Amino acid sequence: MKFFKKFTDSFKSLEKKTCIIMKNGIKFCFLLCILSCIVLLTYTFVSTNPITYYIGFALFELSISFMVDFVICGFVVDGIKKQLI
Numbered sequence: 001m002k003f004f005k006k007f008t009d010s011f012k013s014l015e016k017k018t019c020i021i022m023k024n025g026i027k028f029c030f031l032l033c034i035l036s037c038i039v040l041l042t043y044t045f046v047s048t049n050p051i052t053y054y055i056g057f058a059l060f061e062l063s064i065s066f067m068v069d070f071v072i073c074g075f076v077v078d079g080i081k082k083q084l085i
Helices: 002-012 017-044 050-081
Strands: none
Touching: 017 050
């Protein structure tokens, strides 16, 4: 409970510009995730080529790692701007 409250408080205290960049980055990652799901559904229902599966899975991994990177880097950049780090 304390971690979640601390996380939401730190998210609310982000600078406006940093928050906008983080939100746009998360939206981009969500679109990549949807694209990877479409590729994986194509593999499931249409294609039997394994390269389609690997492309879809790689896109999914990429979108998740980018999402985590946007969140972590947003907090780090905000901490550097506020001279907390």
